Amino acid sequence: MLRSRLNFPSLTRSSTLFHATRASSSSTTANARPSATNEDIIELLRKNVADEGALPEPHPYKQLAFIKAIKAIEDLDYPVASLKSADARRTIIKAKIIDGVGDGIAQRIATYLHDGEESSLGSDASNSNVSSPLQITSVRDPSLSSSFDGLSSEDDAKRAEEEARQRVIASLQVVPGIGRKMATDLVNEGCRNLDDLQDPYYRDLLPPTVKIGVDYFRHISQYVTIEQADLVSALIRDILESKFEIHPAGAYRRSLPTSPTLPLLFLHPYYNPPLALPAETPFAPKYKGRRPGRVGSPFIKTKSSDTRMHASLMWRRILTPLAREGVVVGAMSQSIERAVVVVRLPGEGEGREERVRGVSEREGVFRKAELHLAPFKSRIPALVALTGDGEFIKDLQIRARSQLMHLSEYGLWRWVWSFSPSSSSNSTATTTSQPSEEIDSDSITDELDEGVWEWVDVKREDELLEKLGMAWVEPSKRNFEFIMGPGRGSKGKRSGKRSGEGRRSRKVD
DNA sequence: CCGCTAATACGCACCGCGGT
DNA sequence: ACCGCGGTGCGTATTAGCGG
Numbered sequence: 001m002l003r004s005r006l007n008f009p010s011l012t013r014s015s016t017l018f019h020a021t022r023a024s025s026s027s028t029t030a031n032a033r034p035s036a037t038n039e040d041i042i043e044l045l046r047k048n049v050a051d052e053g054a055l056p057e058p059h060p061y062k063q064l065a066f067i068k069a070i071k072a073i074e075d076l077d078y079p080v081a082s083l084k085s086a087d088a089r090r091t092i093i094k095a096k097i098i099d100g101v102g103d104g105i106a107q108r109i110a111t112y113l114h115d116g117e118e119s120s121l122g123s124d125a126s127n128s129n130v131s132s133p134l135q136i137t138s139v140r141d142p143s144l145s146s147s148f149d150g151l152s153s154e155d156d157a158k159r160a161e162e163e164a165r166q167r168v169i170a171s172l173q174v175v176p177g178i179g180r181k182m183a184t185d186l187v188n189e190g191c192r193n194l195d196d197l198q199d200p201y202y203r204d205l206l207p208p209t210v211k212i213g214v215d216y217f218r219h220i221s222q223y224v225t226i227e228q229a230d231l232v233s234a235l236i237r238d239i240l241e242s243k244f245e246i247h248p249a250g251a252y253r254r255s256l257p258t259s260p261t262l263p264l265l266f267l268h269p270y271y272n273p274p275l276a277l278p279a280e281t282p283f284a285p286k287y288k289g290r291r292p293g294r295v296g297s298p299f300i301k302t303k304s305s306d307t308r309m310h311a312s313l314m315w316r317r318i319l320t321p322l323a324r325e326g327v328v329v330g331a332m333s334q335s336i337e338r339a340v341v342v343v344r345l346p347g348e349g350e351g352r353e354e355r356v357r358g359v360s361e362r363e364g365v366f367r368k369a370e371l372h373l374a375p376f377k378s379r380i381p382a383l384v385a386l387t388g389d390g391e392f393i394k395d396l397q398i399r400a401r402s403q404l405m406h407l408s409e410y411g412l413w414r415w416v417w418s419f420s421p422s423s424s425s426n427s428t429a430t431t432t433s434q435p436s437e438e439i440d441s442d443s444i445t446d447e448l449d450e451g452v453w454e455w456v457d458v459k460r461e462d463e464l465l466e467k468l469g470m471a472w473v474e475p476s477k478r479n480f481e482f483i484m485g486p487g488r489g490s491k492g493k494r495s496g497k498r499s500g501e502g503r504r505s506r507k508v509d
Numbered sequence: 510c511c512g513c514t515a516a517t518a519c520g521c522a523c524c525g526c527g528g529t
Numbered sequence: 530a531c532c533g534c535g536g537t538g539c540g541t542a543t544t545a546g547c548g549g
Binding site: 052059061062063064065066068069099100101102103104105176177178179182 | 511
């Protein structure tokens, strides 16, 4: 039961079930007529088996599918009718949480449950009164057209109505994961404010990650203090197996008093996958100068199929134990090497019981954390990359490139030519092969791309900085964005830069 | 017909840029 | 200084294809 409150993929089935049954029992009392028993449904499916068998060429797997569904429904400990929704289309979706029930059988069940009502499959009778844009106005101003018949006042009303609508759309977007599109859709469905999102009707429309956002956005929009960060990291260290090395990074490691999120770096000696070489040669940069778009945040965020995800260390040894211990409440995004989660701060002297209860009662203080799992051999570059800040990293990467090296959160590589400069007849080749030469990507021809990236092992942070020609910089002094200031750097819109110290000359070499 | 996987489509957030 | 636009990357939802 506790587990079913989580929104991780492997638990999606049970959690959906949890919400579905509760939702229907609480909100659909008006139209729910759970007269149809599970036996009725089974009877219906038995008939389907027989019908299929009566055909000249019965489809064996089809029959098998019906039989499998019958078995599943027999084992159910709740009435299928409780999955019935006001909208037949949503009944179909809900019915599919039963094992062995897919599109076809779900449709049959829904048709059966909704039989006799106007709103059968295909027609949207039940939907029309919800999706109408007039829903908002009819709620806000029931006497819209009846009391006034002057044209101008009607126009005014319309304008006011549209403004109200836009206000609602804007207000919904404070929830992380809800943008313009989703907010507009929700309003079109009749959602009138943030509180409505708690209603199972709208909740069911949200992807799991956004549900977490809805539940906790008031918490996770608040900054994490140093004390809170210490509290959480200590508890996590305590819970996870001791082989894990855990480093709080980001603004916390830079000694800023607060930060919008808590980045945690996890290292485990067994997690040490082979690394891909840098994708680009030093002479074929995808972009000249600064890369467009936002600065990528470290570590793999790309897709990971459910099965791979659940086999992963991130899932089995980090997220699962932390959820079980009442620390991780839910995930807003997750992949093999990176998860953005909501964590609950442990209360004074709380044990596991109290923490878990706090999570299920939604009592306590919740904050956002980023969990990064790095390959063990990437320990140092990962630590540097996660400590930041952006300008400091950018500076390091520019230095690396100027020395024909490549720095990422995964490692440091040195470019080595695969041909000997003396054997080349091309004169430009010999000159540009000197690492000290200035790189001018325009004048370089393709043949010069021939070379390989060679791994540069670094054991300590100062070693990495030194290899890039930089003297040691304390983590607390790596707030370069602050130093750049409004004069040089383009943006000064970070709100969490109230700390006046950390001033440091930009020239570090 | 179900359920799994891989490929594809889509939505969102964010950044830089140019217009105001 | 601010706003809207377009491009980019990320993550999720959706779809197609296939074995059972």
